Amino acid sequence: MVQRRVGGLPSHITQYIVPSDFAERVHNPFLPRDARIYHISNPVNVRKSLPVDVAENTMFLFIGRLSQEKGAHLFAKAAEEASAAVTFVGGGPCLSNIKKICPQARVTGWLDEEGVMQHLRKARALVVPSLSYETQGVTVLEAAAAGVPSIVSDVVCAREAVTDGITGLWFRGGDVGDLLRKIRALQDPNITRGMGSASYDKYWEKPFTIEKHVDELATCYERVLYGK
Numbered sequence: 001m002v003q004r005r006v007g008g009l010p011s012h013i014t015q016y017i018v019p020s021d022f023a024e025r026v027h028n029p030f031l032p033r034d035a036r037i038y039h040i041s042n043p044v045n046v047r048k049s050l051p052v053d054v055a056e057n058t059m060f061l062f063i064g065r066l067s068q069e070k071g072a073h074l075f076a077k078a079a080e081e082a083s084a085a086v087t088f089v090g091g092g093p094c095l096s097n098i099k100k101i102c103p104q105a106r107v108t109g110w111l112d113e114e115g116v117m118q119h120l121r122k123a124r125a126l127v128v129p130s131l132s133y134e135t136q137g138v139t140v141l142e143a144a145a146a147g148v149p150s151i152v153s154d155v156v157c158a159r160e161a162v163t164d165g166i167t168g169l170w171f172r173g174g175d176v177g178d179l180l181r182k183i184r185a186l187q188d189p190n191i192t193r194g195m196g197s198a199s200y201d202k203y204w205e206k207p208f209t210i211e212k213h214v215d216e217l218a219t220c221y222e223r224v225l226y227g228k
Helices: 021-030 072-082 095-101 113-120 138-146 157-161 176-185 189-205 210-226
Strands: 015-018 036-039 059-063 085-089 106-109 123-128 150-153 168-171
Touching (some): 015 021, 021 036, 059 113, 072 085, 072 095, 072 176, 085 113, 095 106, 113 123, 113 138, 123 176, 138 189, 150 176, 168 176
Parallel strands (some): 015 036, 059 123, 085 106
């Protein structure tokens, strides 16, 4: 009620920022026909270093809230079936259920930025099994910057950061069996090494730096303020 009557959303607002093409497709049906949409990616705070040799790693990694909508339980089921080494970085209401489903899973709780990056560099792949759209998936970009491929649900915006079959893999959202197949595929060291290398190269061709973000934001504001 406040959003519509006081904030004038969406009927009286015509300028919008989205972080991805996927986000635009999701929002478009609910925006005014004359809406002007600007694409500005989120910044990724990473320093360039040598890529991880992911074929030497065995651990599949989840980062985020351990909740139903994040699909943490799906990952736990697939990992248990694949007998894969798994680590969950985060916390939430599904913690006890995850430990029941996948007793060998390691759960670290919430970590600072440095701790997250340390786990990323020890990972064979990042897994994003979310059941909801989410936004851009910065963690997937952080993984790519380190040379770590990702397995992502095809219902999340993060899939735009993954070229399926080249820099990582998509799986059908909510489908444990399909996620299991993708985990098993990346248990092949040759496939994993190739995707890790490709993800690293793709990210650093056009890195998502804070400078790029600020430039895009400034350009957007100029266009909004001065009608450029």
